[in-house]
Amino acid sequence: MSKANTVVVLDFETTGLSPAYGDRAIEIGAVRIEGGEITDRFQKLMNPGRLIDPFIENYTGITNDMLKSARPCKEVMSEFAYFIGDHNLVAHNASFDKRFLDAEFKRVSKKYTGKFACSMLLSRRLYQDAANHKLATLVRYAKIPSDGDFHRALYDSEMTAKLWLAMLEHINSHYGLSSIPFTLTQKLTKTSKHHVSKFLKSRA
DNA sequence: TGCCAGGCCCTCTTTAGGGCCTT
Numbered sequence: 001m002s003k004a005n006t007v008v009v010l011d012f013e014t015t016g017l018s019p020a021y022g023d024r025a026i027e028i029g030a031v032r033i034e035g036g037e038i039t040d041r042f043q044k045l046m047n048p049g050r051l052i053d054p055f056i057e058n059y060t061g062i063t064n065d066m067l068k069s070a071r072p073c074k075e076v077m078s079e080f081a082y083f084i085g086d087h088n089l090v091a092h093n094a095s096f097d098k099r100f101l102d103a104e105f106k107r108v109s110k111k112y113t114g115k116f117a118c119s120m121l122l123s124r125r126l127y128q129d130a131a132n133h134k135l136a137t138l139v140r141y142a143k144i145p146s147d148g149d150f151h152r153a154l155y156d157s158e159m160t161a162k163l164w165l166a167m168l169e170h171i172n173s174h175y176g177l178s179s180i181p182f183t184l185t186q187k188l189t190k191t192s193k194h195h196v197s198k199f200l201k202s203r204a
Numbered sequence: 205t206g207c208c209a210g211g212c213c214c215t216c217t218t219t220a221g222g223g224c225c226t227t
Contacts, residue, residue: 014227018209023227055205059227095211096226120225121212133225151227193213 006034007182008083008114009090009161011153012100013060015052019103024048025073026062028080029153031161032087036168038161042083043154045070060151074108081110088182092135092160094118117182119164121189125196126167135159142166175200 010030016023032040047070091097094116130141136150144162148155191199
């Protein structure tokens with residue numbers, strides 16, 4: 001059963017930007033947040049069935065040699081479907097990860113019932129004076145301790161989860177909202193950045 | 205990264221163009 005405040009934060013490493021143009025997932029990382037804490041982790045490399053180009057090897061640190069012995073996407077995605085269950089989902093620039101989750105799940109006839117929220121869209125509302133809204137920049141901006149490798153799926157999902165929790169705490173400390181439903185975060189990401197304060201004050 | 209995507213969002217806008225994010 002899904003708990004109302006439980007979310008799964010996920011991140012894909014892929015062969016490129018577009019599953020519609022044949023790109024595939026090569027790594028999935030995810031963490032489960034329950035009661036404001038990370039309580040479980042998931043990380044698997046996936047063999048996409050073909051070689052990845054040097055740019056992706058350099059960008060992610062994932063090499064063709066590492067993928068040679070990895071299990072195929074379909075096996076990993078079936079396992080991942082069990083991990084996410086019916087929980088709601090969070091990702092940094094969620095439209096990107098949603099496209100790959102949808103494409104990889106379609107290949108194995110898996111479905112998920114959770115809804116997506118986007119940490120990047122939320123950060124554009126809450127951290128409007130950040131230099132930019134890349135994950136690494138926001139982690140520094142929010143003063144989240146960081147000593148791992150960005151652009152690996154599990155590390156990025158952990159950093160996104162900590163950023164997500166920091167933003168919920170920001171809402172709590174600035175607007176007195178200690179309990180923030182997932183649906184509120186979704187509504188907030190659809191609110192004009194000029195109306196964020198008014199929106200949150202009306203719900204305090 | 206790129207001849208290469210897509211959604212969001214701003215503005216010199218809405219009969220559009222371009223930057224930001226993700227790999």
